[in-house]
Amino acid sequence: MDSQKLLTMSGHTPEVCEDTSITQYPKLVDFEETFRDPDEHVSWKSRIHKTVTKEIAECNVRKSLLKLFPIIRTLQTYKLKEDLPNDIIAGLTSGVMMIPQGMAFAALSTLPPIVGLYISFFSSITYFFF
Numbered sequence: 001m002d003s004q005k006l007l008t009m010s011g012h013t014p015e016v017c018e019d020t021s022i023t024q025y026p027k028l029v030d031f032e033e034t035f036r037d038p039d040e041h042v043s044w045k046s047r048i049h050k051t052v053t054k055e056i057a058e059c060n061v062r063k064s065l066l067k068l069f070p071i072i073r074t075l076q077t078y079k080l081k082e083d084l085p086n087d088i089i090a091g092l093t094s095g096v097m098m099i100p101q102g103m104a105f106a107a108l109s110t111l112p113p114i115v116g117l118y119i120s121f122f123s124s125i126t127y128f129f130f
Contacts, residue, residue, distance in 0.1 A: 070130075071129055098121075102117045102118075103116045103117065104116070106119070
């Protein structure tokens with residue numbers, strides 16, 4: 001099939017220039033007018049303001065806290081007798097691995113070994129809450 005038949009089938013009728021008999025296809029300007037974003041003329045500040053206002057309006061404090069601190073939902077369904085022994089074993093295993101690892105990373109960074117222990121401890125606590 002030639003290109004003129006394809007354009008006619010797609011609903012576009014090509015225009016022929018009088019000067020050179022070259023076929024002109026639908027213009028880019030027509031495309032931009034058809035598919036232009038209606039909010040394009042709005043400044044980026046007002047777009048940000050609109051987005052932030054929308055998020056604040058839809059804000060639910062309890063839902064946000066549960067997303068930010070998943071430990072809250074975990075503690076609500078925590079079964080002490082079933083889960084605590086496994087968590088103690090996991091904590092001891094992690095601690096045994098973190099002590100030499102923290103000291104080694106501190107030594108590699110030319111810092112005192114206690115700094116590596118502090119970093120290991122506080123990163124684990126942060127991971128626990130978040």
